[in-house]
Amino acid sequence: MTDKMKIGVVGVGAIGKNHARIYAESDSAQLAAIFDSNSEAAREVAGQYGGQVVDSLEQFCQLVDAASIATPTKTHRLVGETLLGAGKHVLIEKPIADSADDAKALVRMAAESNCILQVGHIERFNPVLGEIEQRLTDPRFIEVHRLSPFPNRSMDIGVVLDLMIHDLEIVLHLVKSEVERIDAVGVPVLTAREDIANARIRFKSGCVANITSSRISPEKMRKLRVFQGDSYLSLDYQQQEGELYWKDGMEIKKLPVSVEKEEPLKKELEAFIDCAIAGRQPAVSGREATAALELAIEITQLIESGGTPGNLPT
Numbered sequence: 001m002t003d004k005m006k007i008g009v010v011g012v013g014a015i016g017k018n019h020a021r022i023y024a025e026s027d028s029a030q031l032a033a034i035f036d037s038n039s040e041a042a043r044e045v046a047g048q049y050g051g052q053v054v055d056s057l058e059q060f061c062q063l064v065d066a067a068s069i070a071t072p073t074k075t076h077r078l079v080g081e082t083l084l085g086a087g088k089h090v091l092i093e094k095p096i097a098d099s100a101d102d103a104k105a106l107v108r109m110a111a112e113s114n115c116i117l118q119v120g121h122i123e124r125f126n127p128v129l130g131e132i133e134q135r136l137t138d139p140r141f142i143e144v145h146r147l148s149p150f151p152n153r154s155m156d157i158g159v160v161l162d163l164m165i166h167d168l169e170i171v172l173h174l175v176k177s178e179v180e181r182i183d184a185v186g187v188p189v190l191t192a193r194e195d196i197a198n199a200r201i202r203f204k205s206g207c208v209a210n211i212t213s214s215r216i217s218p219e220k221m222r223k224l225r226v227f228q229g230d231s232y233l234s235l236d237y238q239q240q241e242g243e244l245y246w247k248d249g250m251e252i253k254k255l256p257v258s259v260e261k262e263e264p265l266k267k268e269l270e271a272f273i274d275c276a277i278a279g280r281q282p283a284v285s286g287r288e289a290t291a292a293l294e295l296a297i298e299i300t301q302l303i304e305s306g307g308t309p310g311n312l313p314t
Contacts, residue, residue: 004026004028004029004030005028005029005030005065005066005273005276005277006029006030006032006033006063006064006065006066007023007026007029007030007031007032007064007065007066007067007068007273008031008032008033008034008035008051008060008063008064008066008067008068009023009031009033009034009035009045009051009067009068009070010035010036010057010060010067010068010069010070010071010079010083011035011036011069011070011071011072012034012036012041012042012045012070013036013041013070015070015093016036016045016068016070016071016093017045018265019068019070019265019269020034020045020048020049020051021048021049022263022265022266022269023049023068023269024049024050024051026269026270026273028270028273028274028277029066029273031049031050031051032051032052032063032064033051033052033053033054033059033060033063033064033067034046034051034052034053034054035053035054035055035056035057035059035060039053039055057079057082057083060083061082061083061086061088064088065088065089065276066088066089066090066091066116066272066273066276067083067088067089067090067091068090068091068092068093068120068269068272069083069090069091069092069093070093072156073095073097073098073156073157073161074098074156076092076095076096076097076098076102076106077097077102077103077105077106080092080097080106080109080117081105081106081109084106084109084110084113084115084117085109085113087113087114087115088115089115089116089117089272089275089276090110090115090116090117090118091118091119091120091268091269091272092106092117092118092119092120092289093119093120094119094120094121094122094165094166094169094289094292095119095157095161095165095289095292095293095296096119096286096289096290096293097293098156098157098161099297100290100293100294100297103286103289103290103293103294104290106286107285107286107287107290110286116272116275116276116279116280116281116282117282117285117286118271118272118275118282118284118285119284119285119286119288119289120268120284121165121166121169121170121284121288121289121292122166122264122265122268123166123167123169123170123222123237123264124169124170124173124268124283124284125264125265125267125268125271125283126237126240126264127240127259127260127261127262127264127267128235128236128237128240128241128242128257128259129170129235129237131235131242131257131258131259132224132226132233132235132242132257133174135231135233135244135257136174136226136228136233137228137229138228138229139174139175139207139226139227139228140206140207140208140227140228140229141207141208141209141210141226141227142171142174142175142207142208142209142210142211142224142225142226142227143209143210143224143225143227144167144171144209144210144211144212144223144224144225145212145213145221145222145223146163146164146166146167146211146212146213146214146221146222146223147212147213147214147217147219147220147221147222148163148214148215148217148220148221149215149216149217149218149219149220150190150195150215150216151215157193158186158188158191158193158194158195158197158300158303159186159193159194159195159196159197159213159214159215160186160194160197160199160213160296160299160300160303161293161296161297161300162215163213163214163215164197164199164211164213164296164299165292165293165296167211167213167224168199168211168292168295168296168299169284169288169289169291169292170224171201171209171211172288172291172292172295173288174226175203175205175207175209176205177203177204177205177207178203178204179201179202179203179204179295180202180203180204181201181202182199182200182201182202182295182298182299182302183199183200183302184197184198184199184200184299184302184303185197185198185303186198186300186303189216190216194300194303195214195215195216196212196213196214196215196216197212197213197214197299197303198210198211198212198213199211199299199302201295220238221238222236222237222238223235223236223237223238224237230246230247231244231245231246231247232244232245232246233245233257235257240259240261240262241256241257241259242256242257242259243255243256243257244256244257271283
C-alpha cells in the first residue's frame with residue numbers, strides 16, 4: 001500500500017477549518033501541515049484535527065504534496081504561485097482570484113509546474129446537480145436564487161463574487177454557449193459593496209439565465225430551475241432534492257429525482273485528492289473558474305456603473 005498523500009491547509013477560518021476536518025478523516029490523505037497568519041487559530045485547528053503548525057509558506061511547502069488555500073481572495077495569487085512554484089497541487093477556494101490577470105497567472109503557473117489546480121466551486125459536487133445534468137437536453141431559460149443571511153466574512157468582495165459566482169460557473173457549464181448580453185443591478189446595504197444583486201444573461205444559443213443573489217436575506221435559499229422545450233428541472237441545493245416536470249398531453253406531470261445525499265465539500269476534496277494522485281484534470285479547473293470570474297467581474301462592473309446593459313466583445 002502506498003503512503004497517503006500529505007496535504008495541508010493555508011487559512012483556517014470558517015471554510016479552511018472544514019477542509020482540515022475532512023482531510024483528517026480521509027482514507028487517502030494525511031493532514032500534514034497548517035498555516036495561518038493567526039497562529040492561535042492554526043493551533044486550535046491542529047489541536048482538533050492534527051497537522052503541524054508552521055510559521056511560513058516555505059516551511060509549509062516542505063511538509064506537503066498538496067494543499068487547500070482558504071485565505072482572503074486578494075492573497076490567492078501570491079499564495080497559489082508560491083505553492084505551485086514549489087510543485088504542489090493546489091485547491092483554491094472560489095473565487096480563484098480578484099482579477100482575471102491573477103487568475104490567468106495561476107493557470108499558467110499550474111501548467112508550467114505540471115500541477116493540479118482545482119477551484120472550490122462546491123455546488124458542482126452537490127449530488128442533485130449530477131442527477132439533473134443527466135436529464136438536461138436543451139436549456140432555454142434558467143432561474144436561480146441564492147439567498148443567505150449576512151455571513152460576516154468575505155467583506156473584501158461583493159455578493160456577486162461571494163455567492164453569485166457559484167451559479168455563474170454552473171450556468172456556464174450547463175449552457176455551454178458564449179455570453180451575448182448582460183443586464184445587472186445591485187445594491188449595497190450592510191457593506192460598501194453590493195449585498196444583493198440580479199443579473200440577466202443572454203447567451204448566443206438563445207438561452208437566458210436570470211440569477212438573483214443576496215447575503216442579507218433572513219433565511220437561506222439555494223434553488224435552480226432549468227426550462228427546456230418539453231420539460232423543466234427544479235433542484236434545491238440546500239435540501240439536495242430535485243423534481244422533473246414534463247408535458248403529457250394537456251397535463252403537467254411530476255417525478256421526484258432520487259438523490260443519495262452526501263456532503264458536497266467532502267466530495268469536492270476527495271475529487272481533489274484523486275486528481276492530485278492520478279494527475280487528472282478536475283471538474284472545475286483554473287480555466288472554468290477563470291471564465292466564471294470574468295463573468296462575475298463584468299457583472300460587478302455593470303452594477304458599479306449603474307447597471308447599464310452591455311454587449312460583450314466577440
